[in-house]
Amino acid sequence: MATNVNAEALKESPIPEVAAHTGKQTVDPYNVSGGVDANGVQLAIDYSKLIEEFGTKKIDQPLLERFERLTGKKPHRFLRRGIVFSHRDFELILDRYERGEPFFLYTGRGPSSDSVHVGHTVPFEFTKWLQDTFDVPLVIMLTDDEKYLFSEKRTIEEVQGYCSTNAKDIIAIGFDPAKTFIFSDFDFVGGAFYRNIVRLSKHITLNQARAIFGFNESTNIGRIHFGSIQGATSWASSFPHIFGADEKKTTKIPALIPCAIDQDPYFRMTRDVSARIQHAKPSLIHSKFLDALQGPGTKMSASVDESAIFMKDTPKQIQNKINKHAFSGGKETEEEHRRLGGDTSVDVSYQYLRFFLEDDDELEKIRVSYEAGELLTGQLKAICIRELQAYVSGFQERRAKVTDETVAHFMDRRPLQWVGNPRVTIV
Ligand code: ATP
Incomplete structure (x- = not known):
């Protein structure tokens, strides 16, 4: 496949190994797996390897310190804990913020089920925090077309x-x-949005789409084209009702895209085309995945019902799911656990607490105590259940107040209002 690819156009797009069947790590918009070992045991995702393979940059301490200096805000727990761990050109967004130049946020969701799960709230919660921090416009794309095209069963x-x-x-x-x-x-x-979709699609060959996404001769052409729709959303000129109709100006406004790292291939492709047609390249800030209940190595997915805790679940359902299904890093017997301690790196309840428990000191105490064998698996699960129940019920209270009118307002094509960095001038 590599020999057919336009190397110049794909300089940001190393070809990911399409390797689910060979047991190797695979992370792309359609597959997330850390691979399996020789005995068929699921392996955890190696995120350092992804940074290397995808050619992204690790979010390091100096970058976090600069962020804190510029915004005056302590980094979000996802940043402090390396959950949001990688980026493309995030420093350029900070440069723009520092100079008072405009940018916007873009994220999305493929509506594959009637409720989002706790994993989906990771990029969304982080995006809300970035919106509060930077005070910039945000566009949220619902890829209903994608979820139709990429499923044999779902109807429009x-x-x-x-x-x-x-x-x-x-x-x-x-x-x-x-x-x-x-x-x-x-x-x-x-x-304007469709003009950008067509512009982008004109610069992607079939060979490139195959190399980036692993498509073959049997792939329906809607799937092959879909990347141009997801990509064109990162161009401000797709939203004249927000940024104005003057493309000389809007093509210079970049997006910052918070997403889990499986979405990166779409934007490697878009960044290559942006550079070629003088559009601002989108920047990205990538998060890790919230594990499936079954353990590290695959992600929680709305399409795999038993892997997920949904934001519509009752406290009882959350309790049952964690107690019955959450993979444990504890030992076989209590005696062994007390003697050898538990493994927090694979324990799903501990990993969920890393994502959702705000207090760093409490989290550290839990880690030390579980690894020392003092805290037992049942006790750790009870803490996780308590935290998730509180997180989900807080969400459900807010969700109960969202009416059809509220949705219509958010989805109305209207000008947005923001202050941004006080020095920002859009026109
Ligand atoms: P599905 O749940 O149907 O498998 P998906 O995983 O494709 O859907 P999307 O709705 O397409 O999810 O993704 C919305 C955003 O949520 C993307 O940024 C995606 O990377 C992120 N995301 C999806 N699952 C997880 C997860 N388990 N942990 C963290 N982020 C996730």
Whole structure:
């Protein structure tokens, strides 16, 4: 495959190994697996290897210190704990913030089920925090077309139905209505957005799409084209109602895209094309995955019901799922556990606490005590259940207040209002 690829156009797009069947690590928009060992045992995802293979940069201490200096804000727990761990050109976004130049945030969700799961709230919660921190516009794409194209079973009516329930979930994260535009691809494609989709697609060959995404001769052409839709959303000129119609100006405004790292291939492709047609390249800030309940190595997925805790789950369901399914890093017997201690690196309850427990000191105490064998698996699970129940019920209270009118407002094509860095001038 590599020999057919336009090397110049793909200089940011090393070809990921499409290797689920050979047992190797595979991370792309359609597969997330750390691979399996010779005995068929699932391996954890090696994120350092991903940084190397994808050619991204690790978020290091100096970058975090600069962020804190510029924004005056302590880094979010996802940044402090290396959950948001990698980036492309995030420093350029900080440069723009420092100089008072505009940029915007872009993230999204593929509506594959009627409720988001706790894993989806990772990029969304982080995006809300970035919106509060930078005070910039945010666009949220609902890829209903993608979820139709990439499934044998789902109908268009089904994914469109999920759009409004998913939009309610997303709004319940707490986004600012004055600064946030949510759209469904089926509804929004057209006009300036469609011009950009076509512009982007004109610069991607079939060979490139195959090399980046692993498509073959049997792939439907809708899937092959979809990357141009996800990519064109990162260009400010797709949103004249937010940034104005003057493309000389809007093509210079970059997006900052917070997402889990499986989405990176879309934007490697988009960055290559952006550079070739004088559009601002999107910057990215990547998060790790919240593990499936079954353990590290695969992600929690709405398409795999038993892997996930959904944001609509009751306290009882959360308790049952953690108690029955959450993979434990504890030992076989209590005596052995007390003697040898538990392994927090694979323990799903501990890993979920790393994502959702705010207090660094409490988290550290839990880690030390579990690894020393003082805290038992049942006790660790009880802490995890308590924290997740509180997180999900707080969300459900906000979600109950989101009406159809609120959704209609967020999805209305309207100008947004933001202050940004006080020195920002858009026009
Ligand atoms: P599905 O749950 O149907 O498998 P998906 O994983 O493709 O859907 P999307 O809705 O397409 O999820 O993704 C929305 C955002 O959430 C993306 O940034 C994606 O990388 C992120 N995401 C999805 N699953 C997880 C997870 N388990 N942990 C962290 N982020 C996730």
